[in-house]
Amino acid sequence: MDVIVQVDEVQEGVANQFDMEGRQVPIEGPADVPAETSLRLPRELIKLMRTHGQAYWEYAFLKLGDADAAEELVDDVFADLAAHWGIAVQQESLKHFCWKVLATTVDTALVERHRSKMLDRAMQEARGRFDTLESPSGLFDAIKQLPKRQYQAIILIHVLGYDGRKAAKAMGISECGVYSLNRDAKRRLSAILAME
Known part of the structure; x- marks a missing residue:
């Protein structure tokens, strides 16, 4: 594993760096970067x-x-x-x-x-359930139009039945954040459905 530990100087477009064993490793760098801005560890x-x-x-x-x-x-x-x-x-x-x-x-x-794997699994499960449902009112098509985080909150709470705490954990946000996303999603859904 080569960890770069020091940038010595920048001149003529090449910075001189040193790996963990102290060997010099030239890298490409902008020629106009002054030497005093180089990293000193x-x-x-x-x-x-x-x-x-x-x-x-x-x-x-x-x-x-x-x-x-x-x-x-x-x-x-x-x-x-x-x-x-x-x-x-x-x-x-x-x-x-x-x-x-x-x-x-x-x-x-x-x-x-x-958290990411848990959310991915939940979204895959929801997609499976979602695809089997039909909605004459266009609700499911409207849900698909939501911004990503609002979509996730709606799916976790209303399709998968997660409570606010479990949805918050899955999304990596606070319960208040989940409730806000859910509220905003419902408002947006109402507006989308009213236009149809």
């Missing part, structure tokens, strides 16, 4: 990336089961740490804090994946 963070980057990636890979997703997640974690380095170094244990950031980010990614 704290030495402690570079050391952390070199000594623990592989372990971070292995942990993320083990939990996510996807090498590309693990690499992207670890890159994001190190970028977040770099962006908030001032906070990180104020912690009692820098290594513990950085590991906690990684673990929390992995857990969040897992929750998002689960």
Whole structure:
């Protein structure tokens, strides 16, 4: 896994970067970017990336089961740490804090994946039910015209019978958000059906 840890300079359209082993890796870059805007990472963070980057990636890979997703997640974690380095170094244990950031980010990614899969399954189930229903009033055609999030709320609540709490969990929003989407969807449906 090559994690880029430092951008040294930008000249003649090529930026010089270094991977975790300290090898120089030229990349394409805009020629007009001044050197002072290049990324400078704290030495402690570079050391952390070199000594623990592989372990971070292995942990993320083990939990996510996807090498590309693990690499992207670890890159994001190190970028977040770099962006908030001032906070990180104020912690009692820098290594513990950085590991906690990684673990929390992995857990969040897992929750998002689960939520996404749950919503996809619910939408597939609804599509199956939906296709077998007929509506002389044009309701089902009108529901298909709703914006994505309103459509999802209507399907979860009214077609699949989810309560507000379960729909909120599936959509990754608050119950209030689900109720707002449901209310707005009903208003839009009324307007669509009134025009027909």
